[in-house]
Amino acid sequence: MRKYELVYIVSPDATEAQVTDLHTQIEAIVQRMGIGAIEKTDNWGRRRLAYEIGRHKEGVYVIETINGNGELMKEIDRRLKVSDLVIRHLVVRIDEQEGIVARTQAARTATSRRRRVARGLPEDRQPGEGQRGDGDGDDDRDDRDDRFGGAGVER
Amino acid sequence: MNGRGGSGGGGGARGRGRAGDAKGKDGEKRRPMFRRRKVCKFCVDKIDDINYKDAKLLLPFVPERAKILPRRISGTCATHQRKLRTAIMRARTIALIPYTAD
Numbered sequence: 001m002r003k004y005e006l007v008y009i010v011s012p013d014a015t016e017a018q019v020t021d022l023h024t025q026i027e028a029i030v031q032r033m034g035i036g037a038i039e040k041t042d043n044w045g046r047r048r049l050a051y052e053i054g055r056h057k058e059g060v061y062v063i064e065t066i067n068g069n070g071e072l073m074k075e076i077d078r079r080l081k082v083s084d085l086v087i088r089h090l091v092v093r094i095d096e097q098e099g100i101v102a103r104t105q106a107a108r109t110a111t112s113r114r115r116r117v118a119r120g121l122p123e124d125r126q127p128g129e130g131q132r133g134d135g136d137g138d139d140d141r142d143d144r145d146d147r148f149g150g151a152g153v154e155r
Numbered sequence: 156m157n158g159r160g161g162s163g164g165g166g167g168a169r170g171r172g173r174a175g176d177a178k179g180k181d182g183e184k185r186r187p188m189f190r191r192r193k194v195c196k197f198c199v200d201k202i203d204d205i206n207y208k209d210a211k212l213l214l215p216f217v218p219e220r221a222k223i224l225p226r227r228i229s230g231t232c233a234t235h236q237r238k239l240r241t242a243i244m245r246a247r248t249i250a251l252i253p254y255t256a257d
Contacts, residue, residue, distance in 0.1 A: 007208070007249050049250040059250065063208070090249050092207070101204045108201065 001036060003095035004066045004073050008080055009059035009088040012046060018085060019043070019060055026064065029076055036068030053087045065094070193230025197239075205238040207245035213252055217243060221253040 006026075010019050023041060030038055044061035053059070066073070073091050080089040113123045197205065205212070216224045216231075216239055223243055226236045246252040 009249060050247075050253040051250055051255075053250060061249075088249055090245060092245065097204070104203045108203075 001067050002069060002093055003039070003098070004068060005092045005094045006064045006066055006073075006076065007090045007092075008062055008086045009049070009053070010062065011085050011087050012056060012058040012060060014060065014085050019062065022083070022085060023062065023064075025079070026076060029079060030066065030068065030072065033068070033072045033075060036066060036072055038064055038066050040065040056087055059087060195230060195232035195235055197235040198232055205235065205242045207242040207249075208251070209242075210246060210251040213239070213243050213246055217252055220256045 008022075010022060014022075027038055030036055042063040042065075044063065046058055047061050049057055049059050066076075077089070077091055080086045116123055116125075196202075202212070207213075216229060218224060223240060224231075226233070229236075231239060243252060247254050
């Protein structure tokens with residue numbers, strides 16, 4: 001069994017009922033194929049598209065996580081291609097990627113714990129310990145870059 | 156100085172000529188360019204999963220003309236640049252990120 005992620009964009013003209021109808025249709029396909037199940041459905045609602053698709057500037061995004069096999073996804077893919085209501089869709093296999101992510105994260109926490117224990121610290125990071133920036137990312141850290149002691153900036 | 160230019164012609168010779176030039180410039184008092192060290196954002200922030208649905212994460216890597224920012228500029232490591240690329244291409248498919256500007 002493989003895990004897939006299906007994203008489809010429904011035309012903004014579609015009614016709420018039509019969107020749910022589409023979901024039931026996909027569910028029906030899953031059931032008819034007799035293998036797999038829908039694990040999760042996520043409706044992002046109406047969103048602006050980054051570019052126009054056809055004449056649409058907006059779309060309703062729906063993300064479904066589906067357990068199944070290639071056959072099943074092929075069938076869903078075919079059905080969505082035919083559908084006029086769906087203006088764009090994408091099927092991505094995610095089980096492998098998820099596994100890799102889980103493994104790297106596990107490895108990271110394991111090493112960090114081992115090192116912390118070796119340094120005589122508690123296993124997990126304490127709140128407010130060793131803060132570096134405010135966590136929002138980038139620039140604020142670089143501004144304090146004075147590894148060169150300010151030489152070269154003078155003159 | 157001119158002798159070097161005169162002997163030029165083949166590609167190799169030109170290459171050598173350029174190397175000589177660089178040395179000459181070093182000789183002059185030229186302050187070295189001051190660049191901040193580039194680091195891979197994904198390594199630093201420990202982002203393992205570069206997800207195509209996370210437009211906010213990807214957008215800084217497709218500036219202005221919506222082209223993917225090259226590694227030499229963003230400083231992203233090779234592994235993460237590869238993952239970033241797939242994520243951006245998927246995000247483009249589902250219209251989260253533009254293919255082109257305007």
